[in-house]
Amino acid sequence: MPATLADRLGQRLHISPNTLLIVTAAAIGLGAALANYAFYWLIQGAHRLFFHVIAADVLGAVTPRGQHFQLSEGRAWLIALLPGLGVVLLYFLARVFPGEVYGYGMPRFLERVNLKDARLPARNIVIKMLSAAITVGSGGSVGKEGPVVQIGGTMGSVASGLLGMSTERTRLLVASGAAAAIAAAFDAPIAGVLFAIEIILIGAFELQVFTMLIVAAASSVALTRGLLNVPSVFGEVPVLDFPAGWQLMLYLGLGVLLGLAAWLYNTLFHRIGRLWKALPLNQHLKPFLGASLVGLLGVFVFGVFGDGAEWIARLFAASSDDLPAILDEMWVPGDMGGHYLLMGLGLVALALFKMLATATTLGSGGAGGVFGPALFIGAALGTAFGLAMMSLFPGAVQDFRPFTLVGMCAFLSASTHAPLTSIFLMFEVTNRADSVLPVLFASVLGTALSHKLNRESIDTLELAERRVDMHLGKEERILVITPVAEVMRTRVERVNIKEPLRQLVARVLESRHTHFPVVDDEGHLRGIVGLSDIRSVLAQPEALDFLIALDVAATDVVFVQTDDNLRTAMSKLNFRGFSEIPVVDADGKLAGMLAQIDVINAYNKKILQAKL
Structure with a gap:
């Protein structure tokens, strides 16, 4: 296995993998602060375009009142056009990035981070910045904090991909980027850390995770306060008297x-x-x-x-x-x-x-x-x-x-x-x-x-x-995020449906396997033959010369697909007490076999990788 960029950096800088992870989290925090800064001004520009230029100057639908607006008498109805004009711009963005612009993206983001590989494409940064800025700026009733979380998380995923880190570490760096983004947006580093733990990581807590999140959030807020001077979401909060006693x-x-x-x-x-x-x-x-x-x-x-x-x-x-x-x-x-x-x-x-x-x-x-x-x-x-x-x-x-x-x-x-x-x-x-x-x-x-x-x-x-x-x-998440295709054996002793039974018996006696998938000429799974099926036929030796493989195969086959996860596979293996199970692709063609021992070994390796 070739050395990753993370391995080479660790050797050159003489630092441990955990130290490199923390340094990377700090760098992601700085990147998230810069992204929040750019996003803030992008939203301000969109708001100025839609409300100052289009709504006020062109349509006359609103009248500036200091830093605020109020609807103009007689032309207020024209303000209804504003969100629709924003969607027109979203349409062109959606044509460039089909399937990635419209809708609320946080559920898909959480699913990708927690139950899949946590790999997010770098283009997400551009898509989320532009689409959210247009929607908020044109008057759409949405928030900007959700997109900024996904922007920060994408930075963490991209950094992990460049360094060649594992899925578990990618997930932690995504959470670090999210923590840094919230911390910068609200000028609240602790809230950013807890947001990442409660919402992004769904309550998962470990000391190493906490350290990374703290470093990312702190570096983000330090840069925001020291150089970028981006105002908090709430502006200046006055000094208030909070109650005590019965109140x-x-x-x-x-x-x-x-x-x-x-x-x-x-x-x-x-x-x-x-x-x-x-x-x-x-x-x-x-x-x-x-x-x-x-x-x-x-x-x-x-x-x-x-x-x-x-x-x-x-x-x-x-x-x-x-x-x-x-x-x-x-x-x-x-x-x-x-x-x-x-x-x-x-x-x-x-x-x-x-x-x-x-x-x-x-x-x-x-x-x-x-x-x-x-x-x-x-x-x-x-x-x-x-x-x-x-x-x-x-x-x-x-x-x-x-x-x-x-x-x-x-x-x-x-x-x-x-x-x-x-x-x-x-x-x-x-x-x-x-x-x-x-x-x-x-x-x-x-x-x-x-x-x-x-x-x-x-x-x-x-x-x-x-x-x-x-x-x-x-x-359990490890089983869910690991696809069957990653673990299955692709070198399989497959049997053609027309193979003579005597020839099949000879193959079985020489093989170390106990189950043999039966396929047609196009490779589609048609059944499976086990040792018990062969033994039942050997009681009638005369049948060996006129029966074929399909005659003795079990055709009611329990199988999994290549894009299923290991939890699904284990549930099917355990339900019937199978030791192994066929794997088919989207077209129903045999892709491999998956054994219980393969799942156990893959699980143990993932646990070990998560600890490294």
């Missing part, structure tokens, strides 16, 4: 609300996605139709456009006196100053509209993620709950913004089933220890309730519907 119990109520809302969000997202898949329309027409529907909704509910980060930042900076003006810009008309419950109901309705807009954008084929919309929905619901508490307990609760911040993080937790990520994100965003208890109460209760209602998160529900189990242990 903490209010956050348990918020947790219940957010757990139910997260279950509703996840359910709507996937059911609407299934409806779009079942719609008998051209794959390029569906995204345009979905974007047009979101555009029409945006005419009446301007707050559904984009990922919602701008609105979150404005809610953080607002007082209760500022809320009516913000709500008026989002969608709620009229003077609502001082009417906390009415404003709260308006925010709840806005959250529901955002759920529908996100499910429609991504379900129809728009490109992006669900992270950003989840943060916005949580912030809106948290603000609504805070306003309700201000109305019910006017002396004890005087600021809704702690509920806004906790709601944002806790809803993310309940939707993605990642409570640790959300808790530490809260801590790093606020830099306040007293913020931990409120978000801990709300996140843990909300996540527990959401998990009780549906075991799967928003990222794994689609996979579960396809019977793809993302909650496998490390050992």
Whole structure:
């Protein structure tokens, strides 16, 4: 086996494989920071093109108001065209990269990383950057954090491929890239590490993994803070007073609300996605139709456009006196100053509209993620709950913004089933220890309730519907990610269906094998002959001269295909108590044989490789 680039570098630099892995993770972290920087400015450019140039200057649908926009009287309906124009650009991108642009890519990403070879093509970086920037910039209701995770993960996969590392190490480097990407986007290294553990690695934890993730996230944040100066997703978070004592119990109520809302969000997202898949329309027409529907909704509910980060930042900076003006810009008309419950109901309705807009954008084929919309929905619901508490307990609760911040993080937790990520994100965003208890109460209760209602998160529900189990242990995952074609024996003693039985018996007596696949002239599997079949015929020696192989072969053959995994193969081997089983290709032609001992040996080698 030739030496890989990783082997040669280790020898030349006199460092161990684990040290080289950590150095590579640091380099990936730096690359993810640069990618996040480029992605940020690409989104800013797309937003300027669609909203400043097209919507404001050309169409006159919106009017700039400082750093924000508001719909123009008389021409507001033209804003409905914006998301559709973005999809037109996506169409040309999809023609260049067919099958890789449309739709929510996180489930496929998780499946590839955890259950397959974790090899991601370098073109993913370009595809995700361009497609998500166009969708977000043109007003599509999607987030940018999902694509940036896949961009960082692809960097890890590409680096591993260049170094010639194993599948298990590739998986760790992909997770390192994802951790670094989230850390750079939120200026939150610990949250980035926990995101990779809870969501990318589905809860797997080892000391070496943790070290790699920490190094990648730290190097990414260091470069972002020191040189790139990319603002955090939330902008500047004000100093807030978080409650103590009995007021903490209010956050348990918020947790219940957010757990139910997260279950509703996840359910709507996937059911609407299934409806779009079942719609008998051209794959390029569906995204345009979905974007047009979101555009029409945006005419009446301007707050559904984009990922919602701008609105979150404005809610953080607002007082209760500022809320009516913000709500008026989002969608709620009229003077609502001082009417906390009415404003709260308006925010709840806005959250529901955002759920529908996100499910429609991504379900129809728009490109992006669900992270950003989840943060916005949580912030809106948290603000609504805070306003309700201000109305019910006017002396004890005087600021809704702690509920806004906790709601944002806790809803993310309940939707993605990642409570640790959300808790530490809260801590790093606020830099306040007293913020931990409120978000801990709300996140843990909300996540527990959401998990009780549906075991799967928003990222794994689609996979579960396809019977793809993302909650496998490390050992079982090795069987799942290893294809039969990698382990089977291709040098097989095959028997033609027309072979005379006497000739077959002579071959069997000289062979060390016990089972012989029977094929036709084209190589298609027609049956299998075992020693027991031969013994039953030897009781009638006169039959040896007029019977052929097909006459004694068992034609009800249990087989596996070359693209099946070893777990599937082992289940079939164990079901009938076979020691080996035929393997066929997609055309039904014999490709080889797979024995139990082959599976066991391959498993042991994979375990050893994972430890190296």
